[in-house]
Amino acid sequence: MQTDIILTGQVLSFDRWPFGDSPADSATLSGAVLLRQGRIADVGTVAALTQKAPDAIVHNHGDALITAGFVDAHVHYPQTAMIASWGKRLIDWLNSYTFPEELRFADPIYAARIAGRYLDLTLANGTTTVVSYCTIHPASVDAFFTAARSRGLRAVAGKTCMDRNAPADLLDTARSAYDDSKALLEKWHGVDRLSYAITPRFSPTSTPAQLEALGTLWAEHPDCLMQTHLSEQTDEIAWVKSLYPTARDYLETYEMHGLLGARGLYGHAIHLEPRERDRLAEVGGALIHCPTSNTFIGSGLFDMAARITEGQRVGLATDTGGGSSFSMLRTMAAAYEIGQLSGTALHPAQLLWLATAGSAQALQMGDRIGNITVGMEADLVVLDLASTPAIAQRSARAGEIWEALFPTIMMGDDRAIRQVWVGGKQAI
Structure with missing residues (x-):
């Protein structure tokens, strides 16, 4: 039986399609995600998930962004x-x-x-x-x-x-x-x-x-x-x-x-x-x-x-x-x-x-991959939003998550990839 895993950080989950009104409001941030048996078992606060899975191994990623792979x-x-x-x-x-x-x-x-x-x-x-x-x-x-x-x-x-x-x-x-x-x-x-x-x-x-x-x-x-x-x-x-x-x-x-x-x-x-x-x-x-x-x-x-x-x-x-x-x-x-x-x-x-x-x-796989919601396959990437000096100095001025992420999108490379999880197992 696989050990429960908790990743902490800024966990991003899409709630709706972002091409309508107000794309900035299309996702929510949580503090942690619980991985169990290769799937997303829960998303919530660090306190709630550690109480739910007290024996879980915890990977603390500070203010890094955790998103679907x-x-x-x-x-x-x-x-x-x-x-x-x-x-x-x-x-x-x-x-x-x-x-x-x-x-x-x-x-x-x-x-x-x-x-x-x-x-x-x-x-x-x-x-x-x-x-x-x-x-x-x-x-x-x-x-x-x-x-x-x-x-x-x-x-x-x-x-x-x-x-x-x-x-x-x-x-x-x-x-x-x-x-x-x-x-x-x-x-x-x-x-x-x-x-x-x-x-x-x-x-x-x-x-x-x-x-x-x-x-x-x-x-x-x-x-x-x-x-x-x-x-x-x-x-x-x-x-x-x-x-x-x-x-x-x-x-x-x-x-x-x-x-x-x-x-x-x-x-x-x-x-x-x-x-x-x-x-x-x-x-x-x-x-x-x-x-x-x-x-x-x-x-x-x-x-x-x-x-x-x-x-x-x-x-x-x-x-x-x-x-x-x-x-x-x-x-x-x-x-x-x-x-x-x-x-x-x-x-x-x-x-x-x-x-x-x-x-x-x-790919007709939106019910299995591509988002961090309960029941989805646990394919995740942890992004360091300050992976280089140039990115760090820009993201430090950000007022919200999208402004913090955008420099990594525009200037980031494999140095921004802190961890990768595939099917609930750490691959990188």
Whole structure:
């Protein structure tokens, strides 16, 4: 039987969606959180929780902020070693950097090494849930799930499927994409804290036959997530139109093959047409905002305010390695900067919500992760709000919690991560 754990500090819990009136009032602060058997057992004052669990081990974090662990809704763990590669846009990026690196994942030993490295880097940055593309190699999926399971993580991943417009050694077929994905799904989906995502990379690298096969698989396993890319760059959209001349728009290349739904994760979704926006809002598919990637490879500016106003479900992601950081703090900062360029200054409450509860809801997991409330899985991060001299001197002037947190969002890195708890166990 696990020992009860009490963490003391400024425990932040979201009470409501922060994009309505008064985002500053969307969360409350408590003095302590009680962890029991891998879950949040209670939230309250230090006195009340120590009385309730007198034998608990207490971790006193002073005025540090304790929040739900970060949820990264779109990553490519195979791109870990090539992060921050110079000078390419999307299609050239794939050909110059991504595909040559993904060829190496035919080696299960290499795949296991990179999977472990990736998860250790993200844990060090406070991320406790990730949704990752793997490569076309089934062993790359096995490597990722094995590494995630050994760390007790809640994780989602899938075999990337491509049957055209990629190197020959990275191509599968419509049949093998279905068969391999089904076998991996049956092996891993629902094991411990793991979930499978059906994963066509994007329409340019899948024939209609492959998209149809994966749509069939999703219909057979509707409890799975499906992840892909959508409208990341304008030249990509033109390419899609040339490959699917009968489709009204990019989204319809997925929709006509059964790949549009509420459990769909559509990465980037920057340059959407009105019909696409309407259909995504109607079905409840999730748009995954990848701000450091969008600026690093020159994709464009995601209009968060407009998408929220439309009623879109939105998550936040690093998009490693098109994204230039493993840190969700840096990702929140980039989302703020893009918001400013789009005419909307996102409130710190909105940024933190996107990186926790918002991404969890995008994954249809908002009842399990992303917030510190009773019954939730105990994935937590303890943030030092004075982790560097520059941050400390600014946060010292803060009059309330959001003003104290914002310098860490804008200037923080892994030095701000004091502790990370995964499933009620200390990981960092």
